[in-house]
């Protein structure tokens with residue numbers, strides 16, 4: 313599998329580290345009534361068969377965090393973008 | 400303040416001479432670029448445009464937005480990631496480069512001295528690309544990796560920053576892997592003949 317880093321170009325998989333689901337959102341609040349949202353954020357993940365947004369870190373390259381859209385059935389990489397918006 | 404003595408990263412590891420295939424012209428000529436200034440530059444948030452203008456005014460180079468080089472009088476700037484560059488200078492030797500950058504780019508970028516942390520190995524010769532292909536999964540064909548091109552990747556599983564300076568390929572390694580890199584290079588270049596020369 314190869315990932316085309318928006319900064320470095322096409323690179324081998326072993327330059328990257330998978331860093332988890334990119335669709336979860338960290339709750340803003342630490343209030344007790346947000347406990348369920350925190351459980352969801354920390355533990356619960358969907359298991360889609362098809363396109364999925366994931367975080368990958370280009371640790372052996374430019375050190376950028378990337379948002380990769382990958383088809384979990386075929387492993388096809390559909391899109392790669394910087395996780396940080398506006399760069 | 401006492402000053403530290405500059406020492407080669409390959410001191411006691413590599414001696415000048417011919418390695419591997421002994422006859423004919425060497426396929427690869429290796430040297431260590433010593434006593435040069437090395438520093439990283441990271442743009443402060445929201446100051447990318449000001450930083451580019453300041454570097455242009457101070458060093459006569461336009462910071463590249465991707466993995467490539469911009470060369471001004473005495474300093475080369477190499478893109479190593481979004482908003483980050485590696486600077487190399489022969490005229491501003493050792494920590495003088497980082498001091499100069501920090502002063503001129505104050506408030507616009509964070510500057511870190513790398514002159515004592517990295518070894519710069521220069522590889523030249525007709526078989527350089529054939530040797531690097533044994534440990535580096537990048538296309539170095541001149542049509543896609545021309546003069547000034549740069550890449551951060553791994554060579555023989557060791558983290559490396561590589562850039563092309565004319566017909567030479569310069570490789571920046573963490574100096575702690577200098578010995579391991581030498582072991583890799585010696586094996587990889589043996590079939591072509593490797594000549595080690597010193598530059599300083």
Ligand SMILES: [Zn+2]
Pocket residue numbers: 317318319320321370373374375376
């Ligand atoms: Zn990258």
